[in-house]
Amino acid sequence: MPRIVEIRQNVLKKNDYLARELRERFREAGVYVVNLVSSPGTGKTSLLRETLLRLGERYRVAALVGDLATENDALRLRESGADVRQITTGTVCHLEAEMIGRALEGWNLAALDFLFIENVGNLVCPASYDLGENQRVVLFSVTEGEDKPLKYPTIVNSADVAVLTKIDLAEAVEFQRDRFYEGLQEVRPGLPVLEVSVRTGEGLPAWLSHLEAGRRALPETASSR
Amino acid sequence: MHELSIAHSLVELAAEEAERLGLRRVRALYLKLGVLSGVVKEALQFSFDIVTEGTSLEGADLVIEDVPVVVYCPRCQEARTLPEPMPMRCPVCGTRTADVRQGREMELYALEGDEGDGKDAPDRRDQTERSQKERLFG
Ligand SMILES: Nc1nc2c(ncn2[C@@H]2O[C@H](COP(=O)(O)OP(=O)(O)OP(=O)(O)O)[C@@H](O)[C@H]2O)c(=O)[nH]1
Numbered sequence: 001m002p003r004i005v006e007i008r009q010n011v012l013k014k015n016d017y018l019a020r021e022l023r024e025r026f027r028e029a030g031v032y033v034v035n036l037v038s039s040p041g042t043g044k045t046s047l048l049r050e051t052l053l054r055l056g057e058r059y060r061v062a063a064l065v066g067d068l069a070t071e072n073d074a075l076r077l078r079e080s081g082a083d084v085r086q087i088t089t090g091t092v093c094h095l096e097a098e099m100i101g102r103a104l105e106g107w108n109l110a111a112l113d114f115l116f117i118e119n120v121g122n123l124v125c126p127a128s129y130d131l132g133e134n135q136r137v138v139l140f141s142v143t144e145g146e147d148k149p150l151k152y153p154t155i156v157n158s159a160d161v162a163v164l165t166k167i168d169l170a171e172a173v174e175f176q177r178d179r180f181y182e183g184l185q186e187v188r189p190g191l192p193v194l195e196v197s198v199r200t201g202e203g204l205p206a207w208l209s210h211l212e213a214g215r216r217a218l219p220e221t222a223s224s225r
Numbered sequence: 226m227h228e229l230s231i232a233h234s235l236v237e238l239a240a241e242e243a244e245r246l247g248l249r250r251v252r253a254l255y256l257k258l259g260v261l262s263g264v265v266k267e268a269l270q271f272s273f274d275i276v277t278e279g280t281s282l283e284g285a286d287l288v289i290e291d292v293p294v295v296v297y298c299p300r301c302q303e304a305r306t307l308p309e310p311m312p313m314r315c316p317v318c319g320t321r322t323a324d325v326r327q328g329r330e331m332e333l334y335a336l337e338g339d340e341g342d343g344k345d346a347p348d349r350r351d352q353t354e355r356s357q358k359e360r361l362f363g
């Protein structure tokens with residue numbers, strides 16, 4: 001006899017469960033975790049390198065970087081002096097909570113103030129996978145055109161803040177700010193946006209303050225100083 | 226294409242649930258898919274067929290129900306269904322809102338399958354649970 005039985009389970013419940021465990025671990029360790037997502041080449045590694053350098057003067061910082069095949073981004077980031085671990089995903093086009101958990105094995109999280117995760121360059125898949133982060137940052141560059149947010153509503157909708165990168169090139173590519181902001185508002189009203197350039201350094205202080213403010217807003221834990 | 230990963234998770238979850246419920250053969254999976262889930266329906270159907278090949282779920286139907294975006298409008302003070310995933314505005318009064326109440330889900334909400342024939346049925350407690358479920362939803 002065929003029967004229909006109600007299940008009502010989230011398809012990604014395993015990932016969600018692992019992400020909850022990670023979030024709890026991060027909270028106990030007092031580390032603030034930021035997940036960076038964007039298209040390939042938007043400038044995640046460039047911004048992260050600058051961030052590790054500058055924030056590293058005052059905080060204990062580290063990074064995990066996801067890449068399909070190469071170690072290049074991890075090597076670039078290690079130039080900052082920070083502890084950086086590579087996650088090679090092979091054919092998987094996004095990071096999952098389970099990969100983060102494995103990459104963190106043997107790492108003393110309590111010795112960190114900030115942990116950055118550079119996701120695989122991809123604006124679709126990372127949206128579905130919670131990594132236990134405190135903040136999800138979606139990056140767009142002025143060279144990608146103004147309507148990216150409209151084309152990728154899911155990721156924009158899941159983000160806590162947007163960063164517009166490479167603004168030193170805005171004039172050269174005739175980037176239309178109004179259209180970009182309008183699109184973003186249609187998809188995620190009220191999403192905060194920060195504009196940066198790692199070439200000129202413009203916007204970097206505001207970006208760093210934003211991160212620090214996020215960390216300060218964490219509830220105090222036993223291990224945080 | 227993460228639909229393949231999603232299909233794997235779906236099939237794994239369905240197989241676990243089928244076993245827990247003592248379903249001998251799964252005929253259909255009913256999935257609720259939010260239009261903001263980021264999953265492409267056709268790609269998921271295609272991946273599902275690939276992933277189930279040679280498993281206990283081979284031949285099962287994947288029935289996908291699209292779930293529209295529902296936002297909460299602070300002005301109307303009511304949940305509103307959007308005719309399109311965008312823009313994120315109340316369709317009645319036009320107020321912008323980012324308060325998404327529905328439309329992101331990826332939920333296995335039911336399985337259709339054949340009962341075990343008694344011989345290979347799991348223990349009695351499971352059967353009691355099952356018959357309760359049947360009374361509720363059958
Ligand atoms: N002019 C300019 N170029 C930039 C800026 N930020 C990054 N770039 C350049 O953009 C290119 C890609 O930058 P990456 O930081 O490697 O981008 P990514 O997002 O990490 O790329 P994937 O890891 O491959 O997804 C590099 O050639 C950078 O030098 C910027 O602010 N201004």
Ligand SMILES: [Mg+2]
Nearest residue numbers: 044045073118
């Ligand atoms: Mg990179």
Ligand SMILES: [Zn+2]
Nearest residue numbers: 298301315318
């Ligand atoms: Zn309204």
